[in-house]
Amino acid sequence: MLMKNKPLDLKQWNEARIIMNARQLFIAAVLLFAMVITPALAADNVLKELNFSALPGDDVVITLRAESGFTEPKVFTTDNPARIALDFYGLSNGLANKTQSIGIGMARSVTAIEAGDRTRLVVNLVEATGHAVKIDGNELSITIKGGAKVAASAITHTAASTPTRSSAASSSEQSDGLRNVDFRRGDSGEGQVILELGNPAVSVDMREEAGRVVLDILDTALPDRLMRKFDVGDFATPVKEFEVTSQGNNVHIEISATGEYEHLAYQANDLFTIEFRALTKEEKAEIQRRKETFSGERLSLNFQDIEVRAVLQLLADFTGLNLVTSDTVSGNITLRLKNVPWDQALSIILKTRGLSMRQNGNVMLIAPTEEIAAREKLELESQRQIEELAPLFSEYIQLNYAKATDIQKLLKSEGNQLLTPERGNVSFDERTNTLLVRDTAAKLDDIRRLIGRLDIPVRQVLIESRVVIANDDFAKDIGVRFGMSTHLKADGNFLDIGGTQDGYIGNTAGLHEGTIESPAGSGQDGLLVNLPQTLSASRGGALNFIAGKVGSYLLQLELSAMQQEGKGEIVSSPRVVTSDQKTAVIKQGVEVPYQEASSSGSTTVSFKEAVLKLEVTPHITPDDRVIMDLNITKDNPDFSRSVLGVPPVDTRAIETSVIVENGETVVLGGVFERTETRSKERVPFFGDLPYVGFMFKQELRKDENKELLIFVTPKILKDTLSAR
Secondary structure (H helix, E strand, O other), rough: OOOOOOOOOOHHHHHHHHHHHHHHHHHHHHHHHHHHHHHHHHHHOOOEEEEEEEHHHHHEEEEEEEOOOOOOOEEEEEEOOOEEEEEEEEEEEOOOOOOEEEEEOEEEEEEEEEEEEEEEEEEEEOOOOOEEEEOOOEEEEEEEEEOOOOOOOOOEEEEEEEOOOOHHHHHHHHOOOEEEEEEEEEOOOEEEEEEEOOOOOOOEEEEEEOOOOEEEEOOOOOOOHHHHEEEEEEHOOOOEEEEEEEEEOEEEEEEOOOEEEEEEEEEOOOOEEEEEEEEHHHHHHHHHHHOOOOOOOOEEEEEEEEEEHHHHHHHHHHOEEEEEEEOOOOOOEEEEEEEEEHHHHHHHHHHOOEEEEEEEEEEEEEEEHHHHHHHHHHHHHHHHHHHHHHOEEEEEEEEEOOOHHHHHHHOOOOOOOOOHHHHEEEEEEEOOEEEEEEEEEHHHHHHHHHHHOOOOOEEEEEEEEEEEEEEEEEOOOOOEEEEEEEOOOOOOOOOOOOOOHHHHHHHHHOOOOOEOOOOOOHHHHHHHEEEEEOOOOOEEEEEEEEEEEEEEEEEEEEEEEEEEEEEEEEEEEOEEEOOOOEEEEEEEEEEEEEEOOOOOOOOOEEEEEEEEEEEEEEEOOOOEEEEEEEEEEEEOHHHHHHHOOOOOOEEEEEEEEHHHEEEOEEEEEEEEEEEEEEEEEEEEOOHHOOOOOOHHHHEEEEEEEEEEEEEEEEEEEEEHHHHH
């Protein structure tokens, strides 16, 4: 079509230009408003906190907190490297540190990066694993499934948002380093390793390696005063020791603990605490019950919606075992298992689909759990009916070493299923040590096998003991006797040395004329001071002086001394042979008679034992050690201290329980007695005179030492010696 050009009206052109300019201004205003309001809106929703903590089963939960909540993020994963990435649109990053180390379960670290109008959160993993995302108000949680390779540790760390700082300030904070290391014991016996951090926002990587708990405090300096090993074994906690060292720019801490324990780590401001608590018996039993060990060859499985029967057939082909699958096994399963033992993979599949397995030799039978339970119940009922209808047989079983009475009590004890209920019976003949058993053929076979295990010779132990009583005595006594006597016919002075004062007086008539008489009031033998040595009246040395004449009196002086030393050793060696876990008693001594009043008022004679007695109950352990319950008594009557003719009894005894190696001698205990006696007798005033005071006093020094030692040696007798 041909169109002709018409001249354009100037007025119309101006109107069109005004309309176009208005539209352009409107569009520009809208664009400018969007550019201004978008950052403002984005700034209203800021990622404020990032927390992570461990869950049972090596799971890890990462919790995010924002000011205005979360929208559904876009999630994608990668296998190599193993990562989980989440994109949050309209969310700005307000965290102080972009990267936080986790080191728990399958999670290594988490990184938050802001780009444009979104923030991307990247979780770095040890290997690819499952995850779950949940939004709850202004919190979003990411649960990372755990793996068997990395042990879980209950640690919670918080990275709170702080105002943005320059790189120089951040470097200065990291250079603060570790301020202090402390150890404390809690109220319940838990051990607490307390670290004072210079930077509360520093990353701490904690893991278990070779039975130790290892911590790495990243980008932290270690003062020289803290670089050492701490021995805390005396605090009675699970923690034995821990060592603080420096590795590059990190602080490396290794904590060694003993026994079974659980550890928990938490942080409050700048204090990071690792707490170790010993497990109770109930907790240990529960862990042992839940513990499963898998030792099969490792494999990897990655299937989407595959039939369960097909997976079971793959496992049977992999292991080379025969497989019988019930017709009721059906359904599909999706699984991704990497480098796990095949028996663990089979256990996971069976638990997921509600199946159970029974293995007989190299044949595996797999069926639903309810079906296997019903089948086994039916088999038990059938077996019970067979036992109720099976014929009874009688058998005589003669025992060699065990007592028939003991075996009969064992077979008929409550809760024992060795005899057929209401049908089986057992009796015994004590004279021939024979059992009379009547039961089914199957039960008789079981009883024969049991008796074959129990009717064996009991091992025997020779117990040798030595009771040693050692005496060491020393006594020293010095005395003096001093007096005077008169004579009737004596001229001049004389001196006579030799013999005792008694001997001298007895021979006075042969020495000079006249008779020596004792003055009135001088006492026997004319002695004014009579303090001789008292250790022995018939032994010892004496030096007698009779010197000078004063008027009609003779002066008499006798010095006496005695020293005794004695050493003695009394050794008693009782020995006895007994069977394992049987008490043996051997004793030897006397019975001391004494009188006591009876109920009728008359006097009767009773006896008290004063014996050497050894009572022992040994138990032989499987590793050929001997546990002994011992009671050893050594009594001696002391006739030198008799009361009304009845001597007291000195008792020495020990009662204990010890574990000893075969043939090893153990010292059970000892009693050491030391008696020191110091005595002085003197005449008042005269005994204190210098130089001549010894003439008026007597001094005794006596030391007695007694020691009791008990030695015990157990020896396990060999079967050949026992038979002899």
